[in-house]
Amino acid sequence: MSVRTESGMFSDRNLRASLTRILRRNVLASFATVSPDGRAHINTAYYAWAEDWSLVFFSYPDSRHARNLEVNSSMAVTVFDSHQRWGKPDQGIQLFGRCRRPGRTSAILAERVYTARFPGFERWRTRLGKEEGSFALVPFRFRPTRAKILDEPKLGGGRFVEVRIPFSPRRRVAGRSHLAVRGVDKGRRRTRGSSGRTRPTRADRRMI
Numbered sequence: 001m002s003v004r005t006e007s008g009m010f011s012d013r014n015l016r017a018s019l020t021r022i023l024r025r026n027v028l029a030s031f032a033t034v035s036p037d038g039r040a041h042i043n044t045a046y047y048a049w050a051e052d053w054s055l056v057f058f059s060y061p062d063s064r065h066a067r068n069l070e071v072n073s074s075m076a077v078t079v080f081d082s083h084q085r086w087g088k089p090d091q092g093i094q095l096f097g098r099c100r101r102p103g104r105t106s107a108i109l110a111e112r113v114y115t116a117r118f119p120g121f122e123r124w125r126t127r128l129g130k131e132e133g134s135f136a137l138v139p140f141r142f143r144p145t146r147a148k149i150l151d152e153p154k155l156g157g158g159r160f161v162e163v164r165i166p167f168s169p170r171r172r173v174a175g176r177s178h179l180a181v182r183g184v185d186k187g188r189r190r191t192r193g194s195s196g197r198t199r200p201t202r203a204d205r206r207m208i
Contacts, residue, residue: 048117089152
């Protein structure tokens with residue numbers, strides 16, 4: 001089977017559905033940054049995403065990737081299920097864009113987006129704050145401008161589709177900002193993040 005890369009339109013419902021499906025079915029992503037001296041760095045974090053397709057994650061402001069972002073906001077992200085089996089239809093996405101710490105108002109909204117996906121976050125933050133004296137993690141917001149989608153069950157084998165993700169200016173949607181929540185199954189509020197099986201632990205500080 002040959003592998004090919006095609007250009008697509010973000011207005012294509014099938015492509016947006018693939019992007020949504022992959023983001024919803026996973027909770028971890030790899031975030032790649034560039035150091036001031038041009039060296040690659042990568043970290044792993046739990047993520048949530050908003051109506052404008054931006055991804056939200058929490059990390060320590062003195063982590064290596066956070067320091068990299070202070071100098072160069074360029075970031076690449078991969079999302080995929082590591083349980084996939086070689087030779088079977090695969091799914092995954094690559095995202096490219098910019099990442100920054102949001103301002104005060106946007107940070108509050110980003111926290112709401114994250115908590116909506118991981119309801120156990122509030123309890124974990126309270127416990128960690130007591131254990132470490134304070135809760136030092138801060139939100140980061142990654143806004144993708146380009147996506148490369150692989151969804152073989154839906155789009156065909158060996159087919160990568162690249163799309164440009166249009167910028168959505170700050171707006172109000174149904175009384176909420178552009179950081180309104182996406183990807184939360186209202187019928188099942190408990191996610192792997194809230195069940196305790198994949199909830200962040202203190203070891204995450206070493207991982208990031």
